[in-house]
Each structure stands twice: as C-alpha cells, then as structure tokens.
Amino acid sequence: MDKKQQKDWKWQLKNRITTIGQLEDFINLSPPEKERIGAASGRFEWAITPYYAGLMDPDNPDCPIRKQALADVEELHDNLGVPDPLDEGKHQPVELIIQVYPDRVAFCVGNRCAVYCRHCLRKETMFGEEDADFSQEKIQRGIEYVRENNDIRDVLLTGGDPLLMSDERIENVVCQLHEIPHVEVIRIGSRTPCTLPQRITDELCEMLKKYHPLYLNTQFNHPREITPESERACAMLAEAGIPLGNQSVLMAGINDSVEVMKKLCRELMRIRVRPYYLYQCQILSGTRHLRTPIERGREIIEQLQGYTSGLAVPKYVLDTPYGKIPLSPNYVVGREGDDFVLKSWDGKVWREPNPVELSHEDTVEEPQLKACRQRCSTG
Numbered sequence: 001m002d003k004k005q006q007k008d009w010k011w012q013l014k015n016r017i018t019t020i021g022q023l024e025d026f027i028n029l030s031p032p033e034k035e036r037i038g039a040a041s042g043r044f045e046w047a048i049t050p051y052y053a054g055l056m057d058p059d060n061p062d063c064p065i066r067k068q069a070l071a072d073v074e075e076l077h078d079n080l081g082v083p084d085p086l087d088e089g090k091h092q093p094v095e096l097i098i099q100v101y102p103d104r105v106a107f108c109v110g111n112r113c114a115v116y117c118r119h120c121l122r123k124e125t126m127f128g129e130e131d132a133d134f135s136q137e138k139i140q141r142g143i144e145y146v147r148e149n150n151d152i153r154d155v156l157l158t159g160g161d162p163l164l165m166s167d168e169r170i171e172n173v174v175c176q177l178h179e180i181p182h183v184e185v186i187r188i189g190s191r192t193p194c195t196l197p198q199r200i201t202d203e204l205c206e207m208l209k210k211y212h213p214l215y216l217n218t219q220f221n222h223p224r225e226i227t228p229e230s231e232r233a234c235a236m237l238a239e240a241g242i243p244l245g246n247q248s249v250l251m252a253g254i255n256d257s258v259e260v261m262k263k264l265c266r267e268l269m270r271i272r273v274r275p276y277y278l279y280q281c282q283i284l285s286g287t288r289h290l291r292t293p294i295e296r297g298r299e300i301i302e303q304l305q306g307y308t309s310g311l312a313v314p315k316y317v318l319d320t321p322y323g324k325i326p327l328s329p330n331y332v333v334g335r336e337g338d339d340f341v342l343k344s345w346d347g348k349v350w351r352e353p354n355p356v357e358l359s360h361e362d363t364v365e366e367p368q369l370k371a372c373r374q375r376c377s378t379g
C-alpha cells in the first residue's frame with residue numbers, strides 16, 4: 001500500500017476490509033477465530049477501514065479495536081437484546097427525524113459508516129440494506145420539518161455518519177439549517193475522527209466553519225484509538241473553531257476499567273476533545289457479550305470524579321425511549337434536619353446548611369431583628 005493513497009479518505013472507503021482473507025493482511029487469525037467471525041458474518045454488517053484495521057493488535061484476540069469492529073459468534077447468543085431499544089421507530093414525526101425532546105432533534109442524513117461498530121445502536125434499524133446517502137427529497141422533508149417547528153433550536157446530524165457524505169451534500173444540509181432563524185446550534189455526530197481521520201480535510205473544515213455555532217461529537221472508546229492521525233483530525237476541527245466532545249460506550253473487556261477510562265479521558269483532553277457522555281451499553285440485539293452491570297460504570301465515574309480534572313469526567317447516562325437519564329453516582333448521602341449530608345470524592349463527609357429562600361417580604365436585616373426581639377423578650 002502506498003502511503004499517499006492511505007491518506008485519502010475515499011481510498012480508505014474503497015478499500016474497506018469485508019472478508020476474512022483481507023483481514024489476514026492485518027492480523028493473525030487462528031482457525032477457531034476465523035470460525036467465530038464467519039459464523040456471525042451474515043447476521044450484522046461488518047466493514048473496517050484499512051486505517052482502523054491497522055490499529056488492531058495482530059496477535060491479541062482480545063484487542064479492544066478488534067472487539068469493536070470484528071463480527072463475533074457471541075452476537076448470535078443474545079436472547080434479551082432488541083433491535084430498537086430506544087423505540088426510535090415511534091419517535092419519527094417525519095422520516096429521518098427522531099424527536100424525543102421539544103427543543104432538539106436527531107436528523108439521520110445517511111446510513112453509511114466508515115466502520116460498522118459491533119455495539120452500534122442502529123445496527124439493525126439503519127444498516128443491512130444498501131449503503132447510501134438518503135435521497136435529497138427525504139432530506140429536504142426533514143429540513144422542512146425543522147423549519148416549521150419553531151421550538152427546535154438544536155439539530156444533531158447523525159445517521160449513519162454524516163461525514164461520509166460529500167462536502168457538498170453536507171453543506172447543503174448545514175447551510176439550509178443554519179439559515180433557519182430558530183436553529184441556534186448545529187451538532188454533527190461523527191466517528192470519522194476515530195475510524196477515518198483522513199476524512200477531516202482542510203476543505204471540509206473551511207466549509208464547516210462558515211456555519212457556526214457548530215459542534216462535533218465523536219466517539220473514541222479506547223486510548224489505543226488516539227493516534228497521530230486522529231490527533232491531527234481533531235486539531236484541524238478545533239482550529240476551525242468547532243468545539244469537540246466525545247461520546248463513549250461502556251463495553252465489557254474493552255473499556256470497563258478505571259485504568260483504561262482514565263487514560264482515555266486524559267488523552268482526549270490532550271487532543272482537545274472534551275469527554276461528554278459515557279453510555280451504558282443498551283440491551284441491544286447481539287451485544288450481550290459487551291454489556292456491563294450498571295454498577296461498573298458508576299464505580300468508574302467515582303474513580304474519575306475528583307481524581308482527575310472535572311473537564312475529563314463524562315456524564316454516565318442511559319439512553320431510553322424517554323431520553324437520556326443520568327446514572328451518575330450519588331454524592332448526596334442524606335438530610336439531617338435542613339442540612340444536606342454530602343460525600344466528597346475521597347470519602348469525607350461534609351454537612352452543608354441549606355440556605356433558606358427569602359420570600360419577597362423578607363429583608364436581609366430580618367435575622368438580626370429576630371435575634372434582637374428574642375433578647376428583649378427574655379431580658
């Protein structure tokens with residue numbers, strides 16, 4: 001492979017790995033390992049950019065990159081998982097728009113991804129049919145829905161990966177949304193900084209920066225994914241004035257330890273990506289082997305909070321058909337009278353008197369007056 005070609009995102013996409021034979025150019029696979037992949041191959045789509053395959057440990061079957069990207073027979077043994085745990089099918093006022101909150105929507109603008117993640121929330125509802133951008137008519141109807149609903153002030157472009165569209169198609173959507181007076185913020189959800197960092201080009205950044213305020217949330221799940229290439233992609237976006245956030249998924253054997261998560265969050269801060277969410281892995285088809293007990297996530301957050309910068313601590317949430325629900329550990333231990341009893345990051349107990357709200361008749365002098373009256377009446 002020639003180095004120059006590898007820097008071209010279109011080359012990366014054209015040369016995605018979709019067979020065990022191609023995979024063997026990158027990693028060593030034992031016959032049972034090949035069988036595990038083969039057995040699951042027909043069930044959920046898989047494809048991997050040569051770049052992302054290059055991050056795999058050639059000799060370790062438990063490599064966290066392999067686990068996120070390779071089909072595995074375990075995916076067939078999940079009798080609890082459902083195809084659409086968020087009931088997104090029932091939250092579509094028009095096709096492509098998912099609305100759970102009055103003031104913001106998710107807008108699925110395409111169903112292609114650079115890498116098909118094993119833990120993808122939409123692996124059954126979005127993929128499997130043909131890889132394609134959605135039709136311009138459908139996208140236009142989505143934009144019209146946003147235009148007609150004045151309460152929507154934040155539009156989150158997702159899919160699929162919106163950045164797999166051409167710059168021109170992205171601009172068509174972003175420009176039209178930007179023009180709508182009540183749309184205050186546009187957000188892009190894209191895993192390309194992690195799985196296809198070559199996608200972040202000067203041309204793309206020049207185009208996006210015309211449409212501020214524009215935010216981008218990406219998804220790194222393991223420190224091994226932070227490479228010179230992904231660092232460069234994030235720096236380019238940051239330099240275009242785009243605030244970057246990260247949404248990780250907590251997954252067994254991949255990042256469900258304090259050590260890995262702390263390293264990931266610190267590394268993200270170093271490349272100017274703010275950890276935003278840590279998702280509890282959904283009860284989603286074919287993910288039983290990736291799900292962890294909720295206690296695991298809470299323990300991890302407890303070991304980050306206070307132990308590293310607050311900026312590096314993501315919010316631990318569960319996404320549900322009713323929206324995202326925080327699963328954060330609790331630092332309020334209880335009440336003693338009006339006081340709040342709190343627990344510090346390192347386990348000390350703090351008791352905080354609870355300020356009383358002043359009613360409009362109250363004045364700040366009143367407590368002195370009260371004390372004075374008391375002295376007079378007892379004296």
Ligand SMILES: *Cc1c(COP(=O)(O)O)cnc(C)c1O
Nearest residue numbers: 098099100101104105106156324
């Ligand atoms: C996650 C999500 C959003 C954005 O949620 P924030 O908590 O604001 O990041 C909006 N709409 C849908 C349907 C979502 O799933």
